Amino acid sequence: MNWSEFFSMGGYAFYVWGSYLVTLLLMGGEVVLLLRRRKLLRHRTRSSSEAGGK
Amino acid sequence: MFRWIVVRDLTLAWKGRVDVLSTLFFFLIVVSLFPLGIGPETHLLRLIAPGVVWVAALLASMLSLGRLFANDYQDGTLEQLLLTPQPLYLVVLGKVLALWLVSGVPLTLLSPVLGIQFGLSRNTLFVLVVSLLLGTPVLALIGSIGAALTLGLRGGGLLISILVLPLYIPVLIFGAGAVDASIMGSGVQGSLSFLGTLVVLSLVFAPWAAAAALRISLE
């Protein structure tokens, strides 16, 4: 398997790998943002109930 | 009751006619901006005229939507209207008719003058007027849904634009397409009949959706 040929994608490396990089950024970003939101919420719910919430 | 609403809204519009005129001036100014931005070459202007006039009409229609429900909402009349035994569909239809008479029709009547600025032929001017005559009611009807949904929200006019402009796109395509066809010498019936279909569809569905949206916004 000629790796350098593979990575150059027939000269279209920028477009092909660029597309998949954007894909990774968007999907990964979505997941990361969700995890952060969840962490924030759990923290907030926990502290509001411990601090004498309803 | 329907007639009462139309008359009432028309009277209010007359009282606030400065507002109404400014929509018209906005239309005029926006259309005039394009030659200033692009250059006075007649051939080019004739090509872009349908799109320019139609987009300006879209934007002007959208701006006029702020008057549709907002004033009545603020002074409490809208809530009263919701309580009447009359179907809300008719109330909405009446207000939209009044709005169209006051904004859409003047716009349509001004358009030939603007068309002349772009060097359009007499036939094309006629098609332009017809396309706007058919299209502006659709714009008002679809716009009423956006206006009803955004009652009392911050972000006002900008939010309505985001909601309503994508829905305006078919109207734009068929409206400008008809004028374009006239310039190119091809058949206008296709575009105009699609516009006609949109008129019928929006007359049937839009006031219903706007009424539902009003109830939701006023709960």
Add this chain to the structure above:
Amino acid sequence: MAGINWYKYASPANFYPLAGKMIPWFAIPAAILFVVGLYVGFFVAPTDFQQGDAYRIIFIHVPAAWIGMMLYVLMAIYAAIGWAFNARLSSMMASAISITGAMFTFLSLVTGSMWGKPTWGTWWVWDARLTSTLILLFLYIGFISLQASIDDPRRADRAGAVLAIVGVINVPIIYFSVQWWNTLHQGATIRLLGKPTMAPPMLAAMLIMLAACWLYSIAVVLARLRCTILEREQSAAWAAEAAGSPARQPSWGA
């Protein structure tokens, strides 16, 4: 199946733990299918005769476009059900879907553009499919903006439902008008965005990636739904328990 009371899961409080258990069942297969799909797409599928290796972008571009469209319809259905039956959870589901749907639609536009540049020379082309996808993105943005502007959650749910229903009815109209517009203005009949003739591994890779994106969407939407549930039900004791602190013991007076 008949013995389970499904209605109890209509309550956000009960659905929350169920959704939590479901997520791994979608996330892990999604990851696996992504790997498999990309492997088939890059190592098994041959180089295309006309487009060279640039065509390999379709393995993400086409699934993203389809998912974007399907999620919009799904969003409208959930929103409509939430409105018609006053089912909060259903409305929350619609809101959860909206962001993922918008993301995929945007992704399909970007990848479409990246595919277009080497294939027909420009970064953007106003062909029917790309233009319709752009308008779909506008529809998503409208829905998300509307819900973001309304503070009252129930009003946001219902207003979103009206907008989504109006949007979904308009989608065929918009699509038709864009097609018509495109054929009207097309000088030479260039078949733009033509997919390469599909050898079986290409089709297989695309379908696997489609399945992967679907599973990913379900997992991500469920996770977002759980966050929304937590946000809305914050004052409830069960939420505190779910977040991991012991529920306070009620103090019964003196």
